[in-house]
Amino acid sequence: MNEKxxxxxxxxxxxxxxxxxxxxxxxxxxxSLERDERTTAERLESVVTQMRExxxxxxxxxxDELIAVAEAFYDGESDAEIAxxxxxxxxxxxxARMSLHLVGDDDADEVDLAAIRxxxxxxxxxxxxxxxxxxxxxxxxxxxxxEDESRAAxxxxxxxxxxxxxxxELSEQMTTDVREDGLEDATEGMETDVEF
Numbered sequence: 459m460n461e462k463x464x465x466x467x468x469x470x471x472x473x474x475x476x477x478x479x480x481x482x483x484x485x486x487x488x489x490s491l492e493r494d495e496r497t498t499a500e501r502l503e504s505v506v507t508q509m510r511e512x513x514x515x516x517x518x519x520x521x522d523e524l525i526a527v528a529e530a531f532y533d534g535e536s537d538a539e540i541a542x543x544x545x546x547x548x549x550x551x552x553x554a555r556m557s558l559h560l561v562g563d564d565d566a567d568e569v570d571l572a573a574i575r576x577x578x579x580x581x582x583x584x585x586x587x588x589x590x591x592x593x594x595x596x597x598x599x600x601x602x603x604x605e606d607e608s609r610a611a612x613x614x615x616x617x618x619x620x621x622x623x624x625x626x627e628l629s630e631q632m633t634t635d636v637r638e639d640g641l642e643d644a645t646e647g648m649e650t651d652v653e654f
Contacts, residue, residue, distance in 0.1 A: 532623040559608035
């Protein structure tokens with residue numbers, strides 16, 4: 459050991475209070491897309507509970523029903539389909555989705571939400587202007603309010619739903635793909651058209 463190396467070792471020993479090493483043992487762990495040990499249901503329940511505590515939900519649906527709404531929304535089901543499964547009205551499902559910040563692409567596809575977001579006019583005036591019913595204007599205003607609420611929370615809850623429901627679907631798909639690819643690789647070059 460040369461003089462410089464000894465000097466550095468002494469400095470290191472002084473700084474670390476005489477400990478010979480600062481490294482920790484490493485474990486071999488298997489990779490996973492899941493970072494959370496809780497089940498999907500537990501994670502969803504946690505998000506819904508947090509949202510209920512933070513916001514005043516204007517829904518009569520239970521937490522379990524709200525979780526079912528979120529899962530069905532991510533499965534691509536319409537409000538009518540979800541309502542049919544839960545035995546409630548489609549408007550109840552719509553309100554539940556808005557409370558959960560689950561705004562779909564087609565919720566306000568007929569109007570520019572930014573244009574009506576801060577308008578002072580009443581529903582009838584806007585309905586005439588956009589050539590839709592007052593009920594549609596009320597719906598658009600509710601969508602705009604849900605988006606504003608979500609943005610105010612930095613889309614935190616929507617991101618949580620994405621993480622739980624979209625990632626679990628992705629994880630399942632990737633696992634299936636890996637299994638299929640593994641079987642494909644394992645059987646590559648094998649004769650499969652064999653008669654006995």
